[in-house]
Amino acid sequence: MKEEILKLIKLQAIDSEIAGFDLAIAKHRAAIAGREQAITEKQESIAHFRTKIELLNQKQLETKAEHDEAGARVKDRQNKMMQVQTSREHQALLKEIEENKRLVKETEDRILQFIEQIEQLEQEVATLENLCAGEQQVLDEEREHVDEEIKRIDAAKHSVASQREAEASALQGPYLKRYTMLLAKRDGLAVVAVNDSVCQGCYMALPPQQVIEVRKAEKFNLCPTCQRILYYKEAEETVVEP
C-alpha cells in the first residue's frame, strides 16, 4: 500500500505542475485580453467624442447662418431708415434693428461656446489617440513576449505530460480511477498531506486515530470531510508527535 501511495503523491505533484502551467498560460492570455479591452474602450470613447464634435460643428454652422441673416437684416433696416416718412415706421424699424443686433450678439456668443466645446473635445480625442498608440505599442511587444512564453510553457508541459503517462500507467487501475475522479471533483487536488492533524485539502482537523492510520499507510485513508486521499508527511513528524 505504501508504494501505491507514493506513486499517487508523485502523480499529484505532476498534475499540480501541469495545472500550474495551464494557469500561467491563462494568466498571460488574460493580461493580453485586458490590454486589448483597455484600447477598445478608449477607441469607443474617441468615436463617441467624434460624433459629438460633428454635431457641434453642425450646430455651429446653423448658428453662423442665423448670425449672418440677423446681420443682413440690421443692414437692410438701416438702409430703409433713410427712406421712412412717418415716425411710426421709424419706431418699427428701430425696434427691428435692436432685436436683430441682439440676435447678432447672442449668436456670436453661442458660436464661441461651440468653438470652445469643440476644441476641448478635440483635445480629449488627441490625448486618447496618443494613449491608444502607446498602449498598442506595448500590446504588440507584450504579445510577442507572451507568444514566446506560452511556447516555452507548452514545451515544459509536454515533457511533464509524457512523464505523467508513465506514472499513471504504473498505478493499479482502481487507484488511478479513484484518483482521477477526485482530481476532477476536488479542483485538481486529490492527494493531500496531513499536517499537524489537519487535512491540507480542506483544512479540517482529523480524528487522532485516523492520523495514526494515515501514518501507518497500511490502507487507503480518505479525509472524512473532503474525501481526498491522505498521506503523512515524514518531515512534519516532530510537529505531530506529542
Ligand SMILES: [Zn+2]
Ligand atoms: Zn479534507
